[in-house]
Amino acid sequence: MSKxxxxxxxxxxxxxxxxxxxxxxSLDNGKIIGLLGANxxxxxxxxxxxxxxxxxxxxxxxxxxxxxxAARKSCVSATYSLDGFSKSFGEKNAKVRDVLKFYxxxxxDFSFEKYQEMAKYLEISCDDKxxxxxxxxxxxxxxxLTLARQVPLYLLDEPLNGVDIMARKKIIxxxxxxKGDDSTIIISSHYVKEISSLLDDVVILxxxxxxxxxxxxEIQSKYHLGIEEYYEKVYEGGLNDE
Ligand SMILES: Nc1ncnc2c1ncn2[C@@H]1O[C@H](COP(=O)(O)OP(=O)(O)OP(=O)(O)O)[C@@H](O)[C@H]1O
Numbered sequence: 001m002s003k004x005x006x007x008x009x010x011x012x013x014x015x016x017x018x019x020x021x022x023x024x025x026s027l028d029n030g031k032i033i034g035l036l037g038a039n040x041x042x043x044x045x046x047x048x049x050x051x052x053x054x055x056x057x058x059x060x061x062x063x064x065x066x067x068x069x070a071a072r073k074s075c076v077s078a079t080y081s082l083d084g085f086s087k088s089f090g091e092k093n094a095k096v097r098d099v100l101k102f103y104x105x106x107x108x109d110f111s112f113e114k115y116q117e118m119a120k121y122l123e124i125s126c127d128d129k130x131x132x133x134x135x136x137x138x139x140x141x142x143x144x145l146t147l148a149r150q151v152p153l154y155l156l157d158e159p160l161n162g163v164d165i166m167a168r169k170k171i172i173x174x175x176x177x178x179k180g181d182d183s184t185i186i187i188s189s190h191y192v193k194e195i196s197s198l199l200d201d202v203v204i205l206x207x208x209x210x211x212x213x214x215x216x217x218e219i220q221s222k223y224h225l226g227i228e229e230y231y232e233k234v235y236e237g238g239l240n241d242e
Pocket of ligand 1: 014015017019037038039041042043044045046
């Protein structure tokens with residue numbers, strides 16, 4: 001199986017504080033991977049480094065074989081907050097169609113057809129103003145925009161935050177439905193139980209390091225635990241490997 005992500009000896013400091021310490025990670029293509037960790041474990045930071053946003057890290061990151069930071073950006077589609085959009089457009093009346101146009105303009109890999117299918121399923125209207133969108137609809141829009149790009153790797157950072165149970169279920173269904181066989185999704189979420197049915201593998205960040213990378217099947221067969229229970233045990237330090 002080809003590798004979609006290879007990270008070697010990645011270290012990252014911010015204001016002299018070590019945020020990520022000697023991260024090594026090698027992920028096969030085609031899977032959905034849960035990136036789990038407590039608040040502040042470094043999930044967002046790691047995702048930003050993979051996309052090539054943060055500066056001054058040491059170590060190597062390559063996505064689908066591409067290491068160059070600028071070139072890597074066309075291999076990764078990550079969720080971005082819409083909060084800055086109204087400001088960027090210089091008016092508070094920015095609509096969903098303005099954001100859509102922005103994505104179409106800047107990403108040559110953006111599939112309008114795929115977006116339209118998802119927008120229909122997620123009930124997103126082009127005519128709505130961004131400021132009028134509920135938290136759940138904003139997250140749905142972010143997911144549709146992110147997955148409409150055609151890239152090898154998708155990074156979904158907390159796509160269920162602040163979203164009600166019905167919208168969470170819909171977002172999870174849309175991730176399953178619109179993930180291409182050739183692509184990989186890394187998803188971080190504190191709703192571990194809810195996303196567990198999506199996941200092939202789990203990556204756990206703890207103490208600035210990758211604590212464990214495990215296939216979900218192995219967790220179930222070896223430890224006889226659900227993902228949420230396994231994750232809690234890892235953090236409590238109560239996992240018996242024997
Ligand atoms: N601008 C910054 N300056 C200094 N430290 C920062 C900055 N941004 C993040 N950090 C620190 O980096 C660490 C990792 O933060 P990060 O947001 O990546 O964690 P996370 O796992 O995504 O957390 P959460 O689950 O709460 O979203 C935290 O200790 C945080 O305090």
